[in-house]
Amino acid sequence: xxxxxxxxxxxxxxxxxxxxxxxxxxxxxxxxxxxxxxxxxxxxxxxxxxxxxxxxxxxxxxxxxxxxxxxxxxxxxxxxxxxxxxxxxxxxxxxxxxxxxxxxxxxxxxxxxxxxxxxxxxxxxxxxxxxxxxxxxxxxxxxxxxxxxxxxxxxxxxxxxxxxxxxxxxxxxxxxxxxxxxxxxxxxxxxxxxxxxxxxxxxxxxxxxxxxxxxxxxxxxxxxxxxxxxxxxxxxxxxxxxxxxxxxxxxxxxxxxxxxxxxxxxxxxxxxxxxxxxxxxxxxxxxxxxxxxxxxxxxxxxxxxxxxxxxxxxxxxxxxxxxxxxxxxxxxxxxxxxxxxxxxxxxxx
Amino acid sequence: xxxxxxxxxxxxxxxxxxxxxxxxxxxxxxxxxxxxxxxxxxxxxxxxxxxxxxxxxxxxxxxxxxxxxxxxxxxxxxxxxxxxxxxxxxxxxxxxxxxxxxxxxxxxxxxxxxxxxxxxxxxxxxxxxxxxxxxxxxxxxxxxxxxxxxxxxxxxxxxxxxxxxxxxxxxxxxxxxxxxxxxxxxxxxxxxxxxxxxxxxxxxxxxxxxxxxxxxxxxxxxxxxxxxxxxxxxxxxxxxxxxxxxxxxxxxxxxxxxxxxxxxxxxxxxxxxxxxxxxxxxxxxxxxxxxxxxxxxxxxxxxxxxxxxxxxxxxxxxxxxxxxxxxxxxxxxxxxxxxxxxxxxxxxx
Numbered sequence: 127x128x129x130x131x132x133x134x135x136x137x138x139x140x141x142x143x144x145x146x147x148x149x150x151x152x153x154x155x156x157x158x159x160x161x162x163x164x165x166x167x168x169x170x171x172x173x174x175x176x177x178x179x180x181x182x183x184x185x186x187x188x189x190x191x192x193x194x195x196x197x198x199x200x201x202x203x204x205x206x207x208x209x210x211x212x213x214x215x216x217x218x219x220x221x222x223x224x225x226x227x228x229x230x231x232x233x234x235x236x237x238x239x240x241x242x243x244x245x246x247x248x249x250x251x252x253x254x255x256x257x258x259x260x261x262x263x264x265x266x267x268x269x270x271x272x273x274x275x276x277x278x279x280x281x282x283x284x285x286x287x288x289x290x291x292x293x294x295x296x297x298x299x300x301x302x303x304x305x306x307x308x309x310x311x312x313x314x315x316x317x318x319x320x321x322x323x324x325x326x327x328x329x330x331x332x333x334x335x336x337x338x339x340x341x342x343x344x345x346x347x348x349x350x351x352x353x354x355x356x357x358x359x360x361x362x363x364x365x366x367x368x369x370x371x372x373x374x375x376x377x378x379x380x381x382x383x384x385x386x387x388x389x390x391x392x393x394x395x396x397x398x399x400x401x402x403x404x405x406x407x408x409x410x411x412x413x414x415x416x417x418x419x420x421x422x423x424x425x426x427x428x429x430x431x432x433x434x435x436x437x438x439x440x441x442x443x444x445x446x447x448x449x450x451x452x453x454x455x456x457x458x459x460x461x462x463x464x465x466x467x468x469x470x471x472x473x474x475x
Numbered sequence: 476x477x478x479x480x481x482x483x484x485x486x487x488x489x490x491x492x493x494x495x496x497x498x499x500x501x502x503x504x505x506x507x508x509x510x511x512x513x514x515x516x517x518x519x520x521x522x523x524x525x526x527x528x529x530x531x532x533x534x535x536x537x538x539x540x541x542x543x544x545x546x547x548x549x550x551x552x553x554x555x556x557x558x559x560x561x562x563x564x565x566x567x568x569x570x571x572x573x574x575x576x577x578x579x580x581x582x583x584x585x586x587x588x589x590x591x592x593x594x595x596x597x598x599x600x601x602x603x604x605x606x607x608x609x610x611x612x613x614x615x616x617x618x619x620x621x622x623x624x625x626x627x628x629x630x631x632x633x634x635x636x637x638x639x640x641x642x643x644x645x646x647x648x649x650x651x652x653x654x655x656x657x658x659x660x661x662x663x664x665x666x667x668x669x670x671x672x673x674x675x676x677x678x679x680x681x682x683x684x685x686x687x688x689x690x691x692x693x694x695x696x697x698x699x700x701x702x703x704x705x706x707x708x709x710x711x712x713x714x715x716x717x718x719x720x721x722x723x724x725x726x727x728x729x730x731x732x733x734x735x736x737x738x739x740x741x742x743x744x745x746x747x748x749x750x751x752x753x754x755x756x757x758x759x760x761x762x763x764x765x766x767x768x769x770x771x772x773x774x775x776x777x778x779x780x781x782x783x784x785x786x787x788x789x790x791x792x793x794x795x796x797x798x799x800x801x802x803x804x805x806x807x808x809x810x811x812x813x814x815x816x817x818x819x820x821x822x823x824x
Contacts, residue, residue: 219714220738225764228738292766365568389569389577399756407751412744412770415574417641418755421764 128475129245130456131180132170138457139180146241146249151197154253156189156209159265160277161244161473162447163459164211165307166398169375171460183456184244184473185211185235186280188273190265191257192247200254206265207257208433209243209250210425211235211281216255226424229255244456246475258429260437274444274472275436278312279429282470283443285396286312287432288423289371290320293394297321302358303343304382305373306334308446308470309396311341313371315443318342326358326367328382334469337445351378355385367391372420377401384410395420447472477824478594479805480529481519487806488529495590495598500546503602505538505558508614509626510593510822511796512808513560514656515747518724520809532805533593533822534560534584535629537622539614540606541596549603555614556606557782558592558599559774560584560630565604575773578604593805595824607778609786623793623821624785627661628778631819632792634745635661636781637772638720639669642743646670651707651716652692653731655683657795657819658745659722660690664792666720667691675707675716677731683818686794700727704734716740721769726750733759744769796821 129143146155161184170181187209191201201207214221214229221229231252236242240251250256260276275283286309295301301322303313306329317325318341327343328350329335335346347357359366366388372379375397383393384405393416405411411418435441450472451459459471478492495504510533519530536558540550550556563570563578570578580601585591589600599605609625624632635658644650650671652662655678666674667690676692677699678684684695696706708715715737721728724746732742733754742765754760760767784790799821800808808820 223739225739228763292764390572390574395761399761402754402756402758403752404755405751406753406755406767407748409751411767412748414577415641415768415770415773418760418767419764421761424764 127246128453130183130242130453132174132183133180134176135172135174137176138171138183138460140454140456141180145247148193148195149249150251151195152252152254153195154191154198154201154250154257155193156187156207156248156250157192158187158189158246158248158475160188160273161453162186162277163244163456163463163471163473164281165309165463167460168464169398169400171464182236182242184242186277187243187248188265188277188280189248194253198253201257201259205259206263207259208276208279208429209248210256210429212422212425213240213250213252213256214426215252216426221255224424224427226426227422244453244473246453256426258433260433271442271444272436274447275442276433276444277472278443278446279425279432279436281425282308282446283312283315284425284428284432285309285423286373287316287428289313289373289394289396289420290316292419293369293371293392295320295322295369298323299368300324300362301369301371302326302328302367302386303371303373304328304379305397306331306338307373310373311338311446312443313373313396314338314343315341315441317371319441326361328354328358331466350382354382358386362388369394371396373397375400377404380404387414387416389414389416392417392419396423446470450474476595477802479532479591479802481523481532482529483525484521484523486525487520487532487809489803489805490529494596497542497544498598499600500544501601501603502544503540503547503550503599503606504542505536505556505597505599506541507536507538507595507597507824509537509622510802511535511626512593512805512812512820512822513630514658514812516809517813518747518749520813531585531591533591535626536592536597537614537626537629538597543602547602550606550608554608555612556608557625557628557778558597559605559778561771561774562589562599562601562605563775564601565775570604573773573776575775576771593802593822595802605775607782609782620791620793621785623796624791625782626821627792627795628774628781628785630774631657631795632661632664633774633777633781634658634772635722636665636777638662638722638743638745638769639665641768642718642720642741644669644671644718647672648717649673649711650718650720651675651677651735652720652722653677653728654722654746655680655687656722660687660795661792662720662722663687663692664690664790668790675710677703680815699731703731707735711737718743720745722746724749726753729753736763736765738763738765741766741768745772795819799823
């Protein structure tokens with residue numbers, strides 16, 4: 127089958143590899159219907175040192191179950207499923223507390239434990255805890271927009287939702303979203319659905335901020351750094367934002383968040399931090415009683431509620447996909463996202 | 476009158492200065508009944524560079540109103556009051572949101588704006604928003620224990636309470652308190668009252684941890700660093716603590732908190748951080764979806780509820796005071812706390 131690997135910055139290759147096989151009784155094999163490229167994949171596309179063996183890529187997928195291990199009971203061959211970007215047993219103590227990305231028996235794709243999902247087929251560990259069936263949909267005849275929105279539940283929309291949920295977005299709140307990538311726009315949509323009164327979107331790509339406005343952003347701030355902070359403070363009567371959703375992951379975005387958050391407010395991060403240390407002392411978070419939240423989204427925790435919202439047409443988070451290309455051309459998809467020509471690229475096997 | 480100043484590390488002096496006078500119509504003058512030394516005062520006592528002019532010290536006080544400015548309406552001469560460690564108008568937008576320590580018209584004692592409270596008299600700015608009357612108590616004849624507990628509401632107990640409140644301590648939670656100083660012990664008491672099922676107190680001073688146990692600590696861990704982390708992980712079935720209340724402020728305490736907090740858990744800090752940058756990236760907070768909370772306690776927000784708890788005998792937070800000395804001997808009080816001979820020292824004018 128075809129599968130995607132990265133060999134270093136800018137060097138993505140689609141190669142032919144053996145089909146995956148069941149390794150554990152809890153595994154399932156899923157045939158890809160749609161996969162895609164994530165903004166977080168671009169961190170490696172920017173800076174990974176060149177190496178001889180490729181690193182397997184991808185962690186977002188919808189597909190059809192082809193085979194299940196002996197212990198799998200909740201899905202069967204033929205089921206159309208959404209695959210969350212982490213796998214989990216969904217029964218351990220941390221899963222029960224809603225932190226499935228920290229599952230005691232869970233993990234991530236594109237690692238030693240499981241190959242990446244930008245491929246024609248995938249081995250899904252802990253299938254019972256990970257796969258969620260989409261009832262009543264035949265992926266071969268389904269509407270493209272519906273498929274896109276289901277694929278968005280694998281990571282991007284529910285990561286935006288996680289930001290808003292952990293930021294405790296509620297009716298009346300002023301929310302600022304930093305980043306007009308697919309996760310930032312998803313955070314706008316989720317904030318609107320959670321009742322935010324005002325949503326300030328910080329981003330400079332017109333086509334993207336236009337979708338943000340359609341999804342509920344009341345203000346768009348194109349400026350960055352000190353200028354961007356001043357603009358948001360102006361918009362909030364000098365008080366700052368109750369909630370800041372940081373969907374970028376770089377230090378300037380964190381500093382921006384810290385600069386615009388209101389005393390007693392929350393910064394909720396879902397952009398994978400490209401730093402380890404950051405200011406949290408008296409002069410930044412502590413003095414203002416600012417709270418910090420966020421992390422890798424426990425997509426599985428939100429999936430049961432989100433699938434009916436997509437099927438019922440309440441939300442169409444798949445609109446973040448503005449390009450669909452064959453899996454074989456994945457390298458072109460990375461390049462298009464990296465150059466900002468495409469917001470989010472769907473891969474079709 | 477007598478007032479306390481620090482001239483450098485280890486150099487505390489009580490000097491005679493002019494009595495304070497009303498400067499603004501919103502001021503009140505309060506005669507000290509009891510004041511005290513705070514753990515946070517010790518940071519300066521350790522490391523302040525020597526200088527020629529003393530820095531005015533103290534921010535905890537109970538006393539009797541002697542005089543009020545023309546605009547003050549809620550207190551009058553003769554009223555017995557608790558003075559929160561910050562002053563605030565208690566009407567601005569941030570006060571209304573419960574973050575009185577960030578009041579638009581507020582501030583702190585021992586600054587250019589207002590002298591410290593380790594003195595015989597004090598000028599209290601924004602008296603209407605800051606002073607809370609203790610009804611039905613004559614401080615000249617009141618029980619010493621009652622006075623101590625009211626004084627504890629000025630900062631220490633409600634700072635411990637703030638840690639627990641912002642840590643979202645609730646029934647069933649496992650809470651670890653780092654630090655057996657007066658704030659840490661207060662956090663134990665507050666956690667117990669908020670229903671914590673298990674309270675692990677990290678501290679090595681037996682007399683203090685004994686009070687902690689009496690106030691609700693179910694386990695005491697004397698070890699620090701990696702050994703302390705391992706001990707807490709053992710005690711929590713390898714899972715870590717839902718909530719960690721950090722009542723120290725030094726980096727090793729933060730690292731300890733980060734090491735023992737459970738995925739999805741909360742670190743709530745009330746020890747004034749003696750650092751600005753700290754690890755919050757994927758390897759520390761983000762990867763585990765750990766939340767960070769805390770800051771200077773908005774004592775005023777909690778005072779109306781706490782005073783009746785003290786008057787009714789529900790709580791006796793004044794037990795953290797294990798020494799009472801004349802204000803004139805304040806220097807000896809600092810020394811006793813610094814050497815850990817005393818847990819918290821009360822000053823009597």
